[in-house]
Amino acid sequence: MVKAERIRIYDVARVAGVSVATASKALNDTGRMTEETRRRVKQTAAALGFRPNAMARALTQQRSFTIGLLTNDTYGRFTLPVMAGVSEALVDQGVSVFLCGIEDDAALARLHLDAMLDKQVDGIIATGKRIDRRLPVDLSHLPVPVVYAFTEGPDDAVTLVSDxxxxxxxxxxxxxxxxxxxxxxxxxxxxxxxxxxxxxxxxxxxxxxxxxxxxxxxxxxxxxxxxxxxxxxxxxxxxxxxxxxxxxxxxxxxxxxxxxxxxxxxxxxxxxxxxxxxxxxxxxxxxxxxxLKELGREAGRLILDLAEGKPVEPGIRKLPCKLxxxxxxxxxxxxxxxxxxxxxxx
Amino acid sequence: MVKAERIRIYDVARVAGVSVATASKALNDTGRMTEETRRRVKQTAAALGFRPNAMARALTQQRSFTIGLLTNDTYGRFTLPVMAGVSEALVDQGVSVFLCGIEDDAALARLHLDAMLDKQVDGIIATGKRIDRRLPVDLSHLPVPVVYAFTEGPDDAVTLVSDxxxxxxxxxxxxxxxxxxxxxxxxxxxxxxxxxxxxxxxxxxxxxxxxxxxxxxxxxxxxxxxxxxxxxxxxxxxxxxxxxxxxxxxxxxxxxxxxxxxxxxxxxxxxxxxxxxxxxxxxxxxxxxxxLKELGREAGRLILDLAEGKPVEPGIRKLPCKLxxxxxxxxxxxxxxxxxxxxxxx
DNA sequence: CCTCAATGGAAAACCCTTTTCTCAATATTG
DNA sequence: CAATATTGAGAAAAGGGTTTTCCATTGAGG
Incomplete structure (x- = not known):
């Protein structure tokens, strides 16, 4: 373990010879500046290995770039493929996934749920091992969006199941x-x-x-x-x-x-x-x-849309199986x- | 989804008739005050359902209360029990776990690792499906501690395997x-x-x-x-x-x-x-x-100790199997x- | 010389908890 | 009865780095 100083946008700005404001705008493709400046900043950032601190980013953007996945499937028979799909859909967007195995224990579920909410997750995917059973915890009045995948949710929820x-x-x-x-x-x-x-x-x-x-x-x-x-x-x-x-x-x-x-x-x-x-x-x-992996991918896409405030039609979506x-x-x-x-x- | 206003410590303080400083100290069992005041604040917090914002907390405490679990075990044969143990050891401390399945893809591993580091994880647990193979990513110069569980790590690492x-x-x-x-x-x-x-x-x-x-x-x-x-x-x-x-x-x-x-x-x-x-x-x-679950629990305890700066003896720890x-x-x-x-x- | 557009910078906002420092009030001591 | 110590609690700053807002400068065109 090496406590290497992390490169901050401040460093990028200094090396590129611009202000942090310009650096930020350059990297996010916002604001106005010459293409030359934008290119130079981006290049500098890449050269220095700059990666924005997600925590600081969360401050201004009101998003933590994390989502939670709640499951009661202990063996992972269903959860693992779903999880793999979810991850795959989200990792490119810089979103990481908290996995919480709650067995069928309501208290444990609550504990995990609270821990995730405290961490300001942008959304929660609930998944299970049976499409006609609910997780032992009520997710219907949370401050964040929820997608149900391979588990039963409320009628007005966004739910994904296989056909x-x-x-x-x-x-x-x-x-x-x-x-x-x-x-x-x-x-x-x-x-x-x-x-x-x-x-x-x-x-x-x-x-x-x-x-x-x-x-x-x-x-x-x-x-x-x-x-x-x-x-x-x-x-x-x-x-x-x-x-x-x-x-x-x-x-x-x-x-x-x-x-x-x-x-x-x-x-x-x-x-x-x-x-x-x-x-x-x-x-x-x-x-x-x-x-199930595709189901997970779709769940990932949906929770992302919801987190970004895009409208998503509620209801049950059936995804096709294949021989x-x-x-x-x-x-x-x-x-x-x-x-x-x-x-x-x- | 209900955008209920989250209770902040400010609210607790106001209702309890104290300042936020006092409220904070009361809830964290620090500072000096009469037992009566402390009790009143705690009671108020409980009544309002106050839960500290982990992100804000991370600011001052330099800890995110999250750890990452990196695995290349697709079927979850080994990962799931380990994960369950890790979670179990950490959830009580309010620590959540990012699960990242990286198959055997170095680029994917890097992507996940970066995403986790950006989120300021307090530590990383590396786990695999074979104790004599390494994950396709070098974890030896990270700014956070690493524990290896059921996968090979560097000689001076903290490693857990079954006996x-x-x-x-x-x-x-x-x-x-x-x-x-x-x-x-x-x-x-x-x-x-x-x-x-x-x-x-x-x-x-x-x-x-x-x-x-x-x-x-x-x-x-x-x-x-x-x-x-x-x-x-x-x-x-x-x-x-x-x-x-x-x-x-x-x-x-x-x-x-x-x-x-x-x-x-x-x-x-x-x-x-x-x-x-x-x-x-x-x-x-x-x-x-x-x-494996116990191995996971132990990994969780170790990474927590490391994250808190406690000394942990490096080396390979063999945990017993049972018939x-x-x-x-x-x-x-x-x-x-x-x-x-x-x-x-x- | 004035106006306008283009570019880039300074500083605030973002969020909420924890911690430090200070002060008033009370208790203790000489 | 001062002078000092202790206690309880609050005000304000720190903690973090990014994003965003708004303003300043420059150069071109009228």
């Missing part, structure tokens, strides 16, 4: 497209709004009679569901769309244990594109990606053909 | 203790320092002839290693210590496929205690936990007996 129905549609249509006829959806607990949305879209494509099985979000449930389907007398499916990648992994493992070929006999699609699960499955999972092809689904020939068609169209 | 050798020793000793005789260590690439440390400790306990197999950090390698061990003519092990939980999962799955009972015939121990892997394995993995018992290892009776003994001793 579960569209994602489920993509998956189901893909199964149909590669020739699977008997489709089943093995998914999470009915109480989740996203489960209902996905199941609804699945039925809309697969036919109202298509079977939907609900259970916990676990590999074990994937196993159990396959046991239920294969050990009974009912006709067996040849296409299985799972509510998340963990269930899908359980399903694939269970099928392999029964010597059912994936994707030869049965095609399986997951949901989440959680690399760590999807890539380790044998064969690797074709799955739906929720584009990620690996090997658990087969139909590669069709996949290639379709991609070629898409290329030709564009 | 790989001790963790491996715990695991191997446990296998020996429950009666396993033929031990094998299936682990990651030799190039990792932690792999060497763990392998060394394994050999020290299991005997110099005990086999160590190196491969990638994947489930697939776990499978492949079992194939190698079981398909050859060599005597088969009855205790397997794995370099991480993913390998261990591959091992357990491969053994099940060969109808080898875990833990009946073979005991398996993992490393990392990555819930999402360890708990989903059938049977759930007994594994070594690196206490987490689940079902892949068996020896439950022994486990219970030992725990009872420990209870009696304490």
């Amino acid at each position: 579960d129905a569209q994602g489920a549609r993509e998956a189901t249509q893909w199964l149909a497209q590669i020739g699977r006829k008997a489709l089943v959806h093995i998914t999470g607990p009915e109480s989740f709004v996203s489960v209902a949305a996905r199941a609804g879209a699945f039925r809309a494509v697969a036919g109202r009679g298509a079977q939907v099985l609900h259970g916990p979000w676990s590999e074990a449930w994937g196993h159990a569901a396959i046991a239920k389907l294969w050990d009974g007398d009912a006709p067996r499916p040849d296409g299985i769309f799972c509510g998340n990648d963990q269930i899908a992994r359980g399903v694939v493992d269970a099928l392999r244990e029964r010597n059912v070929e994936v994707p030869g006999d049965v095609s399986v699609i997951g949901f989440d594109n959680w690399e760590i699960v999807a890539a380790a499955t044998r064969p690797p999972l074709t799955t739906i990606d929720m584009n 990620v092809l690996r090997q658990s689904c087969g139909g590669d020939a069709i996949a290639v053909r379709n991609q070629e068609e898409m290329l030709q169209e564009s | 790989d050798a001790q963790g491996a020793r715990e695991a191997t000793q446990w296998l020996a203790q429950i009666g396993r005789k033929a031990l094998v260590h299936i682990t990651g690439p030799e190039s990792f320092v932690s792999v060497a440390a763990r392998a060394g400790a394994f050999r020290a306990v299991a005997g110099r002839g005990a086999q160590v197999l190196h491969g990638p950090w994947s489930e697939a390698w776990g499978h492949a290693a079992i194939a190698k061990l079981w398909d050859g003519d060599a005597p088969r092990p009855d205790g397997i210590f794995c370099g991480n939980d993913q390998i261990a999962r591959g091992v357990v799955d491969a053994l099940r496929e060969r109808n080898v009972e875990v833990p009946g015939d073979v005991s398996v121990i993992g490393f990392d205690n990555w819930e999402i892997v360890a708990a989903a394995t059938r049977p759930p993995l007994t594994t070594i936990d690196m206490n 987490v018992l689940r079902q892949s290892c068996g020896g439950d009776a022994i486990a219970v007996r030992n725990q009872e003994e420990m209870l009696q001793e304490s």
Whole structure:
């Protein structure tokens, strides 16, 4: 650690032979001066490695160039991609992000929230692990704007979620497209709004009679569901769309244990594109990606607009999911053909 | 969003009928005044919901009450627990944490670092996914203190790592203790320092002839290693210590496929205690936990001490790992007996 | 010579807390 | 009963570096 003297705008001004006022205006592209002066100041600043002190800047601009990200997602399954997107959208603007993990503890949430408000954050992004649950803290009367990403907020809030129905549609249509006829959806607990949305879209494509099985979000449930389907007398499916990648992994493992070929006999699609699960499955999972990083980027852009006082339409924005092809689904020939068609169209 | 006027110390002073100077002193337990006055001011502040503006405070105290956490761990496997610990240690002191994910991009790292320095962070914690690799940015001549946690730093730095050798020793000793005789260590690439440390400790306990197999950090390698061990003519092990939980999962799955009972015939121990892997394995993995959260807490405490100018001894601090018992290892009776003994001793 | 535009500078504003210094009032001492 | 010490509390400045406002200077054109 070296207590190097920081270069101040005063130094830049002195070296460039102008006043601090002119230096400031030169660097911020405001005020009036010859291009030559502006260029010289900028050059000097660059040469000296001048970087404006954000704290001093905050004084005059009423902005701290910091935002807070509040999450109750301990594993980071959803938060990390969102965070990465948020950061990416903001770092270029010199905005840094406070990350606060609050688990489901209201007191802890309050503590973090207060600490951030004390630091005059320009805005807060609330994010969670479930789009139909709220964080254990009320963010609706804060002195700063709030964007909700992948968590529920008040009706008049700016909220970003992934489009579960569209994602489920993509998956189901893909199964149909590669020739699977008997489709089943093995998914999470009915109480989740996203489960209902996905199941609804699945039925809309697969036919109202298509079977939907609900259970916990676990590999074990994937196993159990396959046991239920294969050990009974009912006709067996040849296409299985799972509510998340963990269930899908359980399903694939269970099928392999029964010597059912994936994707030869049965095609399986997951949901989440959680690399760590999807890539380790044998064969690797074709799955739906929720584009959480893009969701984060959008959240970053929105909170920035709000912080700058730009108008932002409140309401729920659904961002599209996309199908990620690996090997658990087969139909590669069709996949290639379709991609070629898409290329030709564009 | 409600632009509620923030309560300033001026307001507290007015309501309490004292000057701002007195109010400040009352709230900070400095200066001289009657207990009655101090109490009245504090009560007023609480009643009005006064919270000091951290930015103004930073002006006089030369501290921003923020620290930065720099990481290149995209999945958050290591970062998230560390981050949780750091936060936990700091939030009570009113310190907030900037999280910056820099992947392995030096330019991005620089960008984040500059943004944080501009905001006058009181210190920086560098963290990574590997203790023998450095972040792609030089942190050795910054105007603020740095603590390295789970990543390599300069020799004269304050560095925190988990004690790989001790963790491996715990695991191997446990296998020996429950009666396993033929031990094998299936682990990651030799190039990792932690792999060497763990392998060394394994050999020290299991005997110099005990086999160590190196491969990638994947489930697939776990499978492949079992194939190698079981398909050859060599005597088969009855205790397997794995370099991480993913390998261990591959091992357990491969053994099940060969109808080898875990833990009946073979005991398996993992490393990392990555819930999402360890708990989903059938049977759930007994594994070594690196206490990353505690490591984060310690990093938080250290950076705080450094920020306050307290002396901190430089060097590498190794924090102990601990064995987490689940079902892949068996020896439950022994486990219970030992725990009872420990209870009696304490 | 006057006016105007262009350029650049001096100084205030920005924000709110903490700290220093001072003073009055009371207590203590010789 | 002075003279000194102690206590309680307030006024004002410091703390920080940038941005912004407004004014001064210069040179050109009328």
